[in-house]
Amino acid sequence: MGINERKEREKELLQKSILTAAREVFLEKGFDQTSIRSIAQRIEYSPTTIYLYFKDKDAILFALHSEGFQLLGSKLEVLYTVENPYERLKAMGRIYLQFAADHPDYYDLMFVQKSPLSNLEDDELWKEGATSFDGLKLTVQQCMDEGYLPFKDAEAGAYFVWSALHGMCNLYDRGRCKVLDPEKSEKIVDLGFEELIRMMDSFRK
Amino acid sequence: MGINERKEREKELLQKSILTAAREVFLEKGFDQTSIRSIAQRIEYSPTTIYLYFKDKDAILFALHSEGFQLLGSKLEVLYTVENPYERLKAMGRIYLQFAADHPDYYDLMFVQKSPLSNLEDDELWKEGATSFDGLKLTVQQCMDEGYLPFKDAEAGAYFVWSALHGMCNLYDRGRCKVLDPEKSEKIVDLGFEELIRMMDSFRK
DNA sequence: TTTGGAAACTTAACAGTGTTAAGTATATTT
DNA sequence: AAATATACTTAACACTGTTAAGTTTCCAAA
Numbered sequence A, B: 001m002g003i004n005e006r007k008e009r010e011k012e013l014l015q016k017s018i019l020t021a022a023r024e025v026f027l028e029k030g031f032d033q034t035s036i037r038s039i040a041q042r043i044e045y046s047p048t049t050i051y052l053y054f055k056d057k058d059a060i061l062f063a064l065h066s067e068g069f070q071l072l073g074s075k076l077e078v079l080y081t082v083e084n085p086y087e088r089l090k091a092m093g094r095i096y097l098q099f100a101a102d103h104p105d106y107y108d109l110m111f112v113q114k115s116p117l118s119n120l121e122d123d124e125l126w127k128e129g130a131t132s133f134d135g136l137k138l139t140v141q142q143c144m145d146e147g148y149l150p151f152k153d154a155e156a157g158a159y160f161v162w163s164a165l166h167g168m169c170n171l172y173d174r175g176r177c178k179v180l181d182p183e184k185s186e187k188i189v190d191l192g193f194e195e196l197i198r199m200m201d202s203f204r205k
Numbered sequence C: 001t002t003t004g005g006a007a008a009c010t011t012a013a014c015a016g017t018g019t020t021a022a023g024t025a026t027a028t029t030t
Numbered sequence D: 001a002a003a004t005a006t007a008c009t010t011a012a013c014a015c016t017g018t019t020a021a022g023t024t025t026c027c028a029a030a
Helices: A003-029 A036-043 A057-081 A085-102 A104-111 A115-119 A127-145 A154-173 A188-204 B003-029 B036-043 B057-081 B085-102 B104-111 B115-119 B127-145 B154-173 B188-204
Strands: none
Touching (some): A003 A036, A003 A057, A003 A104, A057 A085, A057 A115, A154 A188, A154 B188, A188 B154, A188 B188, B003 B036, B003 B057, B003 B104, B057 B115, B057 B127, B085 B127, B085 B154, B127 B154, B154 B188
16 A cells, blocks of 8 residues: 555655755754744644654754765765875865855864754764765875875875865864955965965975 | 942952852763853852853853953963974963863863854954964064965964864864774874974974 | 932733643534 | 545744833932
8 A cells, every 4th residue: 555655755755845945944044043933834733743854953964964965075076086195185175165165054063063064973973974075084094195295194194184274174164364454354264275285395305 | 338348349259259169060961961051050140140240141151251261371371482483382282282182161262152252342452362372473574584384474373374284173062073993083183283393393304 | 317219120921932731612423 | 525645825833133212310500
């Protein structure tokens, strides 16, 4: 009998529409304004219904965070065509910064907010982050192998590069670039990235 | 008549005790748990009294944020004795990282949370941040002058260095180091800093 | 010394948050 | 037709920042 299957489909549909509503509210109103009640209102269900489909608010945020990683992943796909690891690393950085600028809310969810990750157990792997980081680590390792970078450890080197990019995005997003010459502060992320490249370039050239 | 002066003193006293209570709650329970009501309870006044001494919650957070800068500033004082700018820069970095590790809550307030800075007008200078950044910028400029660093622009260079340090602290604090080898993740901030130094060293040596 | 008024502080409330226990209506099975 | 399982809602709890209105306290002038 197809009744159970229809019900199953309907349940999945509602779960998806909750997620869609959450995404809409999140992208329109931002992280702070994304409340269970505002999501519920959008799908015209009571707030408590949401708890029948998601464990808690963090579970919804985790799902959105995963969407963000999918989006970033899709942007990074073009890198497969870049054979030179150092060129690939630089392109990776540009795409990362562009993503952070284009989707600051997703970025925050992926790399700053603690709540989405509260979904993970203490010993559980953060799959989304690990996949992205492994890609970076591999590229850094290749750069080291081919003498482009002076790092001692590829993992620490990759973490350093990631930190530099993340730091620039986060300081900008959190209004800490007020300390800069106002004229520069608009394009400071790009200027900072240029200095990183200059620094990396200076090793070999 | 000294009555008005006594009242003035009493007002100042209460303002200070609010701040003390806020600091205690903040350091004991953390940012999220620092509510107006919890502060009020500690000084045994009603929550609304706090609004007679501070415009809003952000004004209290701003005051605590300033305390954090004073604390960091006191740690950075020893740098005056370091004449070589490159050595000074490296020492600066170590102190900065140590501060972030020792006082994660203050650090968050100073460099991550948006709320404390909401106190500032749009065109108003972020004095605390600017003072610290100017110190860094000056040192970076001196490093450039003496051929230690390949940056083109001292401001962008200083921003890059700051971002690298901040990124490491923030990614660690926000649980994003789960992507790393668990064995390394504990000391990853130090390992990353070593790679930054290796990278800077590689320019001249 | 009593009255007037200002200053200091509190009570009660508003509008919001995440979350849960209990209740209701619907649909399926016995 | 009655019993049961499913889906959903209502009402509530314990919080949050903030404000309007009310109360108490204290000092100064009549």
